[in-house]
């Protein structure tokens with residue numbers, strides 16, 4: 001398939017289709033005084049969907065009218081109502097609009113104090129026979145590192161029905177921390193300037209992220225299916241704390257986490273928890289008629305045990321025997337969970353129902369890489385780390401070589417750092433009859449096409465990983481020059497059994513298209529995030545086929 005660029009797509013689809021006349025309008029950033037943060041929709045079911053906006057006002061509360069119609073001109077208003085933007089919710093407005101028909105595409109807008117918001121387009125989940133589904137997989141949108149051009153591209157991608165954001169929707173860092181230099185150079189300095197800790201801080205940061213033009217275009221164009229990863233609260237959290245949380249200076253972790261989750265619920269188009277559930281228990285099951293079930297997984301705040309820090313083990317990891325013991329007893333410690341029991345019960349039920357219904361696709365929205373990734377000895381492939389200006393080899397490069405020489409997992413914050421939990425997860429899926437998982441993953445800032453296997457080498461499905469919307473790839477970020485960073489991608493694909501292909505050089509998204517018979521993963525990159533003027537490019541297209549009761553890359 002030839003990927004059209006944005007202008008070609010608009011020309012081709014603009015005249016005839018429903019998608020495209022709209023995409024042009026969605027590209028326009030919100031103007032006016034009140035609705036500066038655009039509109040959004042998400043968390044759909046068969047008959048309703050969450051509509052979202054935010055009002056900028058000094059008043060304690062302001063009435064907001066919402067309207068929903070089948071046509072963009074709002075000639076026939078299907079549903080409408082009144083909501084209240086109140087300071088207690090940071091003047092965000094969330095409406096559950098319904099009843100609607102299944103698979104219905106509708107347009108919506110908000111009106112307050114004589115001003116009308118931009119128009120959003122959204123749709124409910126389809127019911128019955130579904131012939132195709134298009135999902136944009138995104139993660140790691142870091143305002144400081146660049147413009148959200150991938151979002152802009154998704155806004156006008158005619159193949160997309162829903163956007164799946166697997167987390168790192170925003171980053172908690174202060175203006176002079178990670179990404180700060182780039183931010184200063186391109187005028188995207190984090191607000192507030194300090195690391196966000198309080199409710200007010202998290203709200204301010206959410207507001208800044210929703211001021212991006214690409215973000216406004218994408219959220220207005222498509223419904224969002226969201227899960228969070230770590231940076232929506234703080235880097236590498238677990239149930240008892242986080243790597244980037246210092247209780248001595250930043251207070252109680254539970255209070256910070258609660259503030260971050262409250263701001264997230266205010267600023268994202270998601271439903272409040274069902275009765276008996278807590279806000280932290282943020283997982284969903286989306287059923288797309290007879291075609292697919294998608295389960296979004298919460299892997300940060302409800303079940304996760306503490307991450308292993310290699311620093312604590314450097315001195316004892318000196319022999320293959322010591323490494324073996326470490327992998328078995330520390331990385332493989334069965335007491336370190338990833339998912340809560342309640343999350344697992346939801347997952348099991350959804351997979352069982354999908355298998356029983358004979359759906360061809362079982363999709364998981366997954367925050368962190370799942371494939372087994374022991375680092376290869378890159379020096380054996382001729383990769384030599386160059387010293388920096390001070391004549392020293394940067395720590396990140398040393399770490400890659402050290403892990404490679406010992407065959408240690410690339411990351412310890414991912415499923416690879418929780419080997420026993422991953423086996424339990426695979427066993428649960430196997431018991432539910434699902435060994436053909438399509439795992440859609442974020443977090444790593446690289447594109448991935450991986451094959452998954454359980455500990456006994458049995459196929460469990462495929463993992464499609466997306467690069468950051470703007471966050472830079474690991475090898476580039478570690479200071480490897482571009483050709484070595486590209487070579488490291490090749491070495492990973494060649495040497496790591498589960499990795500078929502990877503790319504850490506680009507930012508972008510994965511277009512996932514499914515039909516009852518087959519699937520396609522298209523890895524779409526943008527040529528720059530440093531200006532809003534970009535060009536999309538297709539890096540790779542991976543056809544996916546059903547094979548021997550499972551799924552595999554077709555080529």
Ligand SMILES: [Fe+2]
Nearest residue numbers: 140168443471
């Ligand atoms: Fe990230």
